[in-house]
Structure formats: C-alpha cells, structure tokens
Amino acid sequence: MFHSKAFTGFISLAIALSALAQDVSQPGLIWDDLETSTELKWTECYTQPLQCARFQVPLNYSDPEGTTASIAVIRFPSPLAGTEEYKGPILLNPGGPGASGVEMVEGSGEMFSQLLGPNFDIVSFDPRGIGFSTPRGSVFPTEAQRQLYLERDMLRIVEAHGEEKIRYWGFSYGTVLGATFAALFPDRIERLVLDGVVDAENYFATLYSNNLLDTDKALQSFFDSCFEGGPDLCPFYESSPQAIARKLDELTQSIFLRPVPVVTSLSYGLVDYSRLRNTIFLSLYSPYTDFPRLAQGLADLARGNGTTLYQFLETPAFDCACGTQAPLQPVLDGRNVIGCTDGKEVSDTFEESESYLRDLLLQSQWAELWATLRISCLGWPKQEKKHFQGPFVGNTSHPILWIGNTADPVTPVASAHKMAKGFPGSIVLTQDSPGHSSMSAPSTCTAGHVREYFLNGTLPAEGVVCPVDGPIFSAQKASTLEARQVEGEDQILQVLERLRQTFRVASPF
Template sequence: MIVKVAVAALILSWLEFHGVLAQFNWTTLTATDTLTWTPCYPGFQCSLLAVPLDYDDPSKGNASIAITRLPSTAPPSEYLGPILFNPGGPGGPGVGTVVLSGAAFAQLLGPQFDIVGFDPRGVTFSTPRVDFFATAAERQVWMPPDLNLRYPSLNSSSDVLPHQWAQYQLISQWVAQRDAEQGSWMQYITTDNVARDMLRIVQAFGQEKLQYWGISYGSVLGSTFATLFPDKVGRMVIDGVVEAGAWYSGNLTLAMLDTDKALESFFTGCADAGPSRCAFHAPTASQIASNLASLTHSIHAQPFPVLTPFSHGIVDFSFLRDYVFAALDTPYASFVGTAVGLADLAAGNATPPFSAASAETPQFECSAEVDAEPFFGNTFEAQIAIGCGDFLAYDENVTEVREFYENEAKLSSFADNWALWRIWCNGWKIHREGRFMGPVGATNTSYPLLIIGNTADPLTPHLWAQQTAEQFPGSVLLTQDSPGHTSLVAPSLCTHGALAAYFQNGTLPAPGTVCAADAELFPAINELPSNSNSTLTSGVVLKRSSQMSEEDVQLLEAVRAIGDAVLPVAPRGLRKAFKLP
C-alpha cells in the first residue's frame, strides 16, 4: 500500500542496514591521535581518533571518536580534502548515515572529496557512550514504551504533561547518579566540544580548514564551530537551520513558526491534486482542513483498537497527530501515502495506517541476546544528554511548564512536539561550568557560509535561517520554496546544484536566491518509482525528469538517495511516528 512507502518501509530498511554495520567490530580498533585507516564497510575505511575528554584539562583522559570515510577517487592533484557531514539529532549516527549514503554524496559533490561521517562524542560507536541504563531490561523498566517510543500528545488529556514531567524528573536524578558513579564524564559531550573535535579531525587529515555540511541540529554545530574558529572555515553549508541562540537558551518556541504553513501545503496540495492523486481530497483546502479536524475529534472520542497478525495497538488522538506531523517533515515522499491513510481512517479502517506506522512485534526467542542494541543504539539518550547539557539550566514546576506549553500553543497546534524538550530538560543536573552558550556569530569567517532554509519547514522556520545569516555577515542565504524539513526532502537542481558548486569551486549563489523544488508534492500513483517500497523518500517523484539531461537527473537522484539515509535521524517527528528510540 502506498502509505507504506512513507512510513513502514523505513523501519525495515534501517533494521536491514544494521546487519551491514554489524559486519565491522569497532572494538578491534585502538584510538590514537592520528588517523590510522582500516578497511571496514564495503568501500569504506574506519579509524578511531583520540581527543581530550576535557579540553581545559587533558589529564582527565580521552574520548574516542569513530570516523569513517569514503575515500576520494580523484587523482592526488585534484584532491580537495574531506567534507564532514552531521545528520542532526543531536545524537544522529554520522558513521551509519555516511556508510548508507556515501556513494550518493560523492555523486553529488564530486570524486575530489573524502566523504566523512563521524559519531559525535557519546554517540553510537564513539566512547564513552551515553547510556542512561546498564541493561536493556533496566531501560524498559525506566522508559516504558508509552514514554520512550510514542509519547502521548500533551493535549490528549490533562494528566499527560504532569506525568511526563514527573517521569523525567526521575530520569534526571537517575542519570546524574549513574554519571557520578562513572566519573562524571557526561558534562563533556556538549556541542562546543564536538566543534573542537571537528577541528582535531580536520587537522588529523592534514588540512587547515573545515569543509562541512550539517542539517537540522547539525546547523547549531556548524554555527558554533564558525563562532569559535572563524579562521578555520573552508566551506560550510548549514541546512534546516536551528538558530543557535534559541538552542543554547533552551527555548525552541519559534521552531514551530512555519509548522502550520507546512500543514497548509497538504491541504492546498491535496485540493489542487484532485481525487486521483489525493485520497483525502475535497474541493477546497478549507474543507480538507475541516475534514481532518472532524476525524481528529472523532478519534479522540473513540480510538480504534487494531489487531494484525504481527502486532496490535490503538489508533488514538496521539497516533493520528504523530502520523500527520511525520508527513510534514517529508511531504514530497509522504503526502500521497498519508492521504491514503487518512481516507482509510475516515472510512473506519485503521489497520492500514497502523500497520504502516508500526514495526512488526518481534517474536521471543530464547537464543536472543538480552542486551543487543539496534542500529539506532543510543540516539534518544544522546539527544537528551547533549541537548539538555547545552541548554540553559532551568528547574520549573508543572504549572510553569504548562504555562510555557500554552504559550507555544499560540503558534501551532503541534506545540506539544517541541514542549517535550522543556520537559526532558527540566531539572537536568549535568551542566559543565564554562561551557559555550553564545553569543553565536562572527564577522570574519575565512570563507562565507552557505545557509539554506525552506519556506515552510515544520521544524526549523525560515526566520531562523535569516537570523543566522545576519550573525555571519557575508554569508549567503539560499531559500528553497518548499515545505518539509531541510532541502533534502525535495531534490532541486537550483538548490543542490548551487550546493555542489559551492563545495567544488567556492561559488556562492546570488543573495536573495529562491529555488523551486524539482519534485511533485502529489504525484500520480503510477508515477511512483519501481523501488518505492524500499526507503522513506523513494516515493519522491521528480518533475520534468524527461526534459532533463542525464547529468541533472543523476544529481537529483543523488539528493534523493542522501535523503533516504539522512532524514530518519534528523527530525523528532519521524522518530515518534516510527516508534524508534
């Protein structure tokens, strides 16, 4: 079914890919202060780089940074150095993302570069690694599925917010105790130290300046690096921009400034597409919005119990909101399938959308490894530890948190998604004194930044991209006229051609450039690619592809493939809907 293109197939692709990552054992490597490359994944080389755990006091020992590269295939005379990529999160697995998509990066950016992925300190294969719990069983006790995997919406009932507040007060106390028992190292995994690690990586490559592409939270990392080391900026692209001042303050209210605009693109796009392309069609956008509101009210009043041969659950108010919110992140891949799911729900059939958004329930086997970790590993715990460790410390009671949420709700009906950060970090106890918290910006970067922002990004508004461009005078803001989170949701010859030229020869687009997406928001069902059951964004259908040169089509296909790997780890909305940790 089409909706599975946008949701369920993602789970399978990542779980299958875990088998590829498991083919290499990172514990066989020894971290050193130089890069010693070892063959690891097919076509890739891996190394562990030793960096100071505390840059102010190297006597406290080292962290070990896991790094992989797809080596340049250009002659040495044409070699242009490494490009580091960060997939966001925070806590996104840089190694796994690049292993999955390195060939596509090389196709887009050129063979002159090493394509480099690294797991930031505390994440996945880097050590020490953030683990709030000693065993998987302990994790299940502390983080039951309703809290760890799919949060009930804060506005689903009056007791959800206080319950989650109390849950994370407990977790904060638990993690502080566990960290103290392990030597109090978790305070050192903040973004400023990751920026310092990136400089060490660049220097270990024998290079003077950083070439970097970061999306979503990766833009905070990029902005922080450019602030701390303005003379070390070679090329820097930040895309789907989080304004770093908002990040370090711990107030992400403006994140949802364009969220409802992205939702409106579903309504207008569906109305324009017609019933043959949008199963949830009505003659006007306002009628589609009204129909969704009625469906939401109905499911809130009476949820659907669902039993399948492989799983079971309840399609309720929270499920529906997460289902729609996830589609806003990747509209060009997801809107067709989401419309089908909504039409099924409106017809009283909850099984197809539930099956699409839910992984199969694993069968118990006595031979299974009790504490085996999935590929996503510690992404969620690292996200909390890094984000809350970065943020301004605050300790609010339930009434104060509710007031914060109600203020956010004035901007968007999806405010509960971002208010969770306030709950996660409320009372967080691990903060390094003297950590960098801004201000962010520099007037003298050694090369201008290329900043990319979508016009209707549900997670990172265009305003944040504008503000960040102002913080780095001389940088250029490129606007992609599309909904969705980051430019990778919609291949664009204009956007991604400019991005490739920037890395290859330093060319910047003209100030004020606005690029259109070369993808269909509601493609015809028979236009979906033949491999549309393999990955999240393989449902993206290119516009006018028959009129493009082979080179242009290859560029757009490369962007689509990068999106397949990157987008599952970037936005929180996807993790919620897919029930991934």
Template sequence: MDLKQGDRPWMGESAIKKTTRPSRTLLVSLALIFVLVTYQLRVWVNILREANTPLRNDANKGSSPFRWPDISPSKELEYYECYDKFQCARLELPMDYNGTDTPDNKIAIAIIRQPAKVHVSDPRYGGAILVNPGGPGGSGVAKVLYHGELIQQVVDSDRTLNESHDSDKYFDIIGFDPRGVNHSTPVLSCFQDNFARQVWNLQSEAEGILGSSGASLRIAWRRARALADGCSSRLDGSNQTILEHVNTTPVAADMAEIIERHGQWREKQGQQAQRAYNTAHKCHADNEIISRTRWNKGREKLLYWGFSYGTLLGSTFAAMYPERVERVALDGVVNAEDYYHGPWTSNLRDTDRILEKLFIYCDQGGPEQCRFWRTGGPQAIQAAYEKLLVDIWDDPLSVVGDQRRGPEIITWSDLKMIVKDALYQPVIFGPVMAELLQDITNGTGSVFADYKEKKRTPACRSSECIADGPFSEACTSPGWNEMEATRAVLCTDAEGIGSFTEDEFRVYWEQVQDQSASMGDFWAQTRLDCAGWRKLAKWRFAGPFAGNTSHPILWIGNTYDTVTPLWNAHRMSEYFPGSVVLQQDSEGHCSITAPSLCTAKAVRSYFQTGVLPAQGTVCVPEVKPFGIKASSEQALTVKDTELLAALTRVAETMSFV
C-alpha cells in the same frame, strides 16, 4: 493548557460538513504506497544495524569478522577497510579538553570515510567534507554509510575523471559519531539493556502525547523527571563522567581535531605518493605532491555540510574557529541564540502553514494521488481532518488482529504522530498521511495498524547481554541510545533549560501551542524532557555566536520548515559577514527532503569554487507532495537525471520520524 476529559483538541475555523468519498484508488497504487511506507519505516533501523555489522579488515580476510571494538583507538587517523568500500577509524581524543591527560579522560570517536574518486596526491583532490545529519544524537557513520556516495554526486565535479581538469574537485566524505553516540565510546546509556529501553518507549506510546488526556501532563512530567534523575544517578560514577562532556562545544572541538588529524594523514599519504612517483620516474628533487598535501599544523580548515542540529554544530564551530572555515553549508538552520539561551520559542513560526499547503496539494493531486481528497477544495479536506481529530479523540478505533500482527488501537496521539511525520517530510509522508487518515475514516484501521507495527523494532536480550549483566556493553547495541544522547546534549547545551516548575512549563506549553496547533505538543515535550536534568556541561562556549569567517557560510532554508524556519537562516546570516541565504521554495525539514536541482547545483558550485549564490536566490524543487510538479517541464540532461536520482534517493531514505 492541559486538556481535560471531554475537552476538544484544537480546531480550525473551517466549517465541518460531510462530503462524498472519492472512488477508491487502484489496488496497484495502494500496494505501492504500502511498499513505500514499509521501506521508509525500516530504512533507518537497517542503517544502524548495518553500522553494527561485523567488518573485515584486509589483514583478516579468511579469519573471524572484524568489529568496531577491534579497532584500537589511536591519536592519529589509522584507517581500516570496512563495509566493503569504506574506511573506518577510531580517533582518541580528550573527554575533557581542560582536564588532565589521564586514562579516564579519553574518548574514542568513530569515523568513517567514503574515499574520494581520486587519490589525495591528485591535484583534483578537494579535501574531506565532514557531514552531520542532525539530532542531536544522529549518527554520522550511518549517514555516510547510506548517503556518502550520494553526497559525493552532489559536491563532486559533474565531469567524469577522464574529461576533468585540475580545477575540478573530488572529495572524501567523512562522517563521525559524536561523543556518546552510536559507535563512539564511552556510550551514554540510561537503561540496563535494549529490552528495558523498548518497554519504556512502548509505555510512552500507550500513554499518549502531551494533550492526549487530562492526565497527560502529570504523567509526562513524572516520566521526564524519572528518566532525568535516573540518568544523572546512573552516570554519577567516576568512570561515567561522559554526561558532562557531550554538549556541542566539545564536539566542535572534536571537529577541529578531526580536520587536524586528517591533515596529518593527508601529508603522510602525500609523502608516500611522492616517494613512489620519484622512484618510478627516477627523479629525486620533485616535491610537487609533498607541497600540495602538506599538513598545515594548527591551521587546517573545515569543509562541512550540516543538517538541522548539524547547523548549530557548524555555526558553533564557525564562532569558535572563524579563521578555520573553508566551506560550511548549513541546511535547516537552528537559531543559536534561542537554542543556547532559551526559551526555545523560535522554531514553530511556519509549521502550520505546511499542513495548510498539504491540504492544497492534496486538492490539486486529486483522488488518484491523495486518498484523503474531498470535493469542495482544501477547506473541505481540512474540515474532514479536523472532524477526524474530534471523532478519534472521543472514540479511538479498535483494530482486530490478523495473521501478520496482533490487535491494535488507533488513538488521537497516533493520528497526530502521522501528521508530524508528514510535516517533516511532506513529499514522502504526505501521501502516507492521506492514506492513513482515509483508513481511519473508513472505520477499518488495518493499514494504520500495520504502520504502527512496522515502526516498532523487537529488542531481545542477547545471550552475551544475559551473561555480562545489566548496563554491560553487550546490552546496548549501537544506535539504540539516541534518545539518551539527544537529551544529554539538549539539556546540557542550554544552561537552565530544565529548571522550571510544572506550572511554569504549562505556560510554555500554551505558548508553543499558540504558535503551532499541529506541532506545539511535540515541541513542548522536547523541553519537558530536560525537566530535572542535574548534570551540567563542564565546558560551554558562551558566544558570541558570530564571526568574520575566513570564507563565507552558505545557509539554506525552506520557505516553510517544520522546526527551523527560514527566518532563522536570515537571523544567523546577520552575524556572519558575507554569508548568503539560499531559499528553497518547498515545505518540510531541510531542503534535501524536497529534491531540487537548483539547490544541489548551488551547493556543488559552493564546494567546487567557493562561489555563493546571489543574495535573494530562490530555488524551486522538482516535485511537490502528491506528485505535483513544481519545476518547469524542460528536458533534463543525462547528468541532471543522475543528480536528480541521487537527490531523490536521499529524500526517500532520510529519517526524521
């Protein structure tokens, strides 16, 4: 239901009463919180910028910097040294797998490889694990750039190379930018340059989210239609058919091609190693390395770890190619039936429970850990939050500028946005949410204004963009088009998902609002973004989304997940015989947002040996929001300490915001 001027946002049943404000946290604690906020907000933008930093190839040392476009796409994997310790390639694949082999029917997939600790000829080489961070529209290149080594710490044997056995495995970690995303070409772009895209986003921020005013639906509806019509018209040309080929089905086929080309590359590496070995040992009949690295043409199997939307990609691959599954771990599970066929109503089952738990953890953490703490327990904290929702709805907070930024206004939409961030990543953003809520309560808003300012990334037209003109390659930097890529995938995956009237959408909006007061407005916007999307996918796998895989799948779900409830994992497991659901007793989106040694060791065991955890296994995280200890206080081994440090770094640098 669209709120009219003067209406109140949803309120819980808790009584609202004034409470005594706790003593102020130490200045040092506030500084640490501010540093954390700043770091977390900048990290993903920095990842994408790093992914666009010029590279250097060994052959070009001392010459001009090397860039992604300087790698010529090839039909085989041809790796170049990049980003100091990585290897990069651009794999040429068909845009339309069912089309003709013409120059216009080509795409180039950007691929990055974190090399294994051992050579592919080593018996301890375990293969290449593909990763997908979610989205849709997330960059696998950026994921591996920032987390590749950390992922290796989870999946590799915990034995050092000197103490390991042939049964201990060490893996390549491979990330790829799905078609239309980041460094893969051609790139989807519905704006003439980054500056125009940033203006559009700032307009969205100023207008507020769904439910922020009586006019919010009318404005959001027309903005969605304008963008959908503009994208469809812009990409209607003969050389811009990529919009019809970015859905999940061809991306799953791309993964099949990537593992095939990796098998081909592995065989060549093995042949070279065998020749070198035979020459060094003066033997000519030894073919052990060749046998171990042989390319299984058409039968290469997938090792994969996918998160969020990446679970949908993984389950789609498993349904299309069940005989090619070797290890597939899926964390934060999407319900494939609801995703592909609509109406997208299975996502918010547990979302509001996360907010309830945050109030409980805030109470347990006390005023030193939770700046929004109130005497009277979780109910008092919830009441203070609900009162704040009403107050800022009626009277947004103006914030004067200072020497670091200009003036700001803190609105109901801003408050809901920080709550959304905390729902996705409670351990990291729960304390940030509490700090910002208290900042509003104090009537200053300066910390919140700093937070808003740091979420914005300046977008200036480069001299190359000005010279080359609108919609040129120079005008859209890699990573900036994630909004268009996300919509293009979502709106072409589910046939007819954007075919609704404004009144029909209002009914859907009410439905998801009833499911989650804290997240319903945002989730409704996800579907609204598809309103009027004209382009349809040329190739859609119609299912069934099930299969008797050659090795069982490992599904992972939090007890309370923001948009991929644990129920989804159990539902999907029913369609894949032998698969197992591992539950992590934590809150937030995907298990990796709450580090757990138990979960990490289960994932490691799965990739090392193929052994699944026992059905019904529940892992606990090491920490809950606001510093609450969740696991036992037993002393950690050196290896566990190192593993926990890696998991913590992943959690701190994940980006769902």
C-alpha cells in the same frame, strides 16, 4: 491545563524517532573489532568502498592527557584521492542531537558523493555519547530498562586528514555545531553549509520557542498539494484544501473518541489520538516522501482500517537477549544527554510550564508535542555550564552558505536570516518548499548552488529563491528516473530522489 495526551504524545514520538533512527542488527560487531587510535586508521567496513575508523580524542580538552573518548568515523572515499583533482573531506552532520553520522554515510554516502562530486571524501562521525562512539550518552544501565564537546572533535578529524580548514554540511542540530565552530574558529572555515537552521541562542537557552513559526504552513502544504494532485493521486482528496482540512479535523476527533485497533505480522496496537498526531507531525519533515503515504493511511483510517497509518511508526517488539554479550549498539539516551546538558537549566514550576505551553500554542497547534523538549529537561542534574553558548559572530575566512525552506516545520527560514547576521558576507539561500532542510524536497537549483559552493566557493546572489522540481503528488517515481538514461540536471534529480528514500534529517531534539 496540561492534557495527558500531550505527554503520551511525547512518549509515542520518542518511540517513533527510535524507529526512524535505528537499524542496528549487526554493525556493532564492526566497531567492537576496531582499534581506537590517535590517527585515522581506515578499515573497510559495511560495503565497499566505505571505510571506518575509531578516533581517539580527549574526553575533556582542558585535560588532554586524561581520560579519552573513542569517536566512530566513516567515509565514502573520493575516487580521485592522490590526484590533483582531489580536494579533501566534507564533513556531514545529520542533526538531532542524537543522530548517527555513521548510519547516514553508510546508507547515503555514495549519493552525497554523486551530488557533491567525486573530488571529495564524504565523511561523518557519531558525536561523543551517540551511536557507535564511546563513552555512550546512556542514562540506563541495561537495554531492558532503556526502551559538546563536538566542535573540537570536528577540528581534530579535519586535522587528521591533513587539512587546516573545515568543509562541512550540517543539517538541523548540525547547524548549531557549525555556527559554534564558526564563532570559535572563524579562520578555519574553507566551506560551511548550514541547512535547516536552528536559532542557536534559543537552543542554548533551552527555550525551543521559535521553532514552530512555519509548522502550520507545512501542514497547509499537505492540504494544498493533495487538492492539486486530485483524486487519482491523493486518496484523501476533497473538493478544496479547506474541505481536506475539515476532513482531517473530523477524523482526528473521531479517533480521539474511538481509537482503531491494528494487528500486523510484526506487532499490534492502537491508532489513537497520540499516534495519529505524531504520524502527521513527523510527515511534515519529509512531505515528498511521506505525504502520499500519509494520504493513503488517512483515507484507509477514515474507512476504519488503521494498518497503513499504524505502520508509519511501527517497531518490532522488544526482545531481551538476556545472558548474551550484545555488540556495541546506538542508544537514544544521548538526545536528552546532549540537549539538556547543552542548554540552560530548566527549573520551571508547574504553572510556569503551563504558561510556556500556552504561549507556544499561540504559535502552532503542534505545541503539545514541541513543549516536551523543554519540559523533558526538568529535573536534569545541575551542572556548571562552561561550554560555549555564544555570541554567534565571526568574520569567517570564507563566507557561510545558510539554507532555509519557506515551510520548514521545525527550523523556519527566519532563523537562518537571524543567524547569518552575525557572520559578514553570509548568504541565505531560500528553497520554496515544505519540509525539514533542503534534502526534504527535490531542487536541482539548490543542489547546484551547494555543489558550486563546495567546488569553487561560489555563493548564490543575495535573495535567490530556489524552486522545487515537480509536485508532491506526482505519478513520476524515482524508479522511473532510474530506468532512463539520464544526465545533467536529470541525473542530479535522480540522486536527490534516491537520497530522499535513504536519508531523513533527524529532528532537532
């Protein structure tokens, strides 16, 4: 039978993702003031040297003179623009669906520029229906009630830069966009890095049935790294990884029976089964950032103090500013708008949904959360599905670089190998780490290959496996690196450490 905790878990997970995805107090005022144009009319925004533009594209490319959409575009401009060393834009997509590329570059554009080199503009955008782009993918008419066209948009943005071919680094759901672009426009690929690869065929079938192949392996990395860190670095330490796993099971059972109340200066609530499970699951995305904090939260919770664990997903109480005109804000409705519209219609009966969950549980203990991705599309309005859904094949004008982690919780490296088979000359680079996409762990090896690929088109050799730089539980922090005079690999490692603090790849739903 379905457990109610699975569905309450989904609600809590949605709240959690809202907390991770948004920090939107005033930026909407910027976008409200910008004119939408068929050209990229850049205006200084946020902090220098960032530039923003609202780019007009057809709402429906089969009716180019009809209704239009306004795409929010942002860039961290190359300091070498206008010189022979300038190479053009690299488009980034942070995943989702539903994640804001504007917020990605606003927070991390400078670091991506340092990582990839000053030769490129670092450009991203909010896909139609998402973030600051309009029309918004909004299901609800008001904020109080609320609490794919993309590949051709990408091509238009590239062409507006005066380029014929695309340079693109897509994460998670962004790999679906990249693979679709490569299949539709194989002769328009200058560089294409697809990182944390989603099986696009499985995604468009609305199955989500092979995402969890390595999820339990990612959780095992918490037990292993905590044990390796020892009691001084991992507060949840026990005498073996198996003992740490047992301790977590016992704590989970205890919280299921007796949730822990929490009051903070911002909000109040319970650390219950759903919140605990959601927190652990989301920490698997960014182990180097979240595992040390998770260990402290679990240790505190075992002593009856749930504050640290609770604050992982804490959001301010909703405040309805009734009667006032709010600036343009991102909304989270676009996640389902895109996911359920992209995918095959879901019309499962209760028994079929139950069977789907049981099958997924054979793959991973986290099926109770993941199954909701398909189930949430039940009852979605019937639509004629005319958008491209495969086949994902093509002889691209430059080979694609695919990247997968050995223990990615939601996009297993097996998906990268499957997708690469459709594109001759493709190379799969494996990063030996847990976490979602290569950005979740510091690897100067991976970063070096990505930089060389964008700069010179050089692909790593077939079968290369990149190690990570240092353990998860380490006394060395990013601030220590920043205090030193660094150069070469140390400088790249510093940038990777800073990126982990400012950029989190969005979940693929």
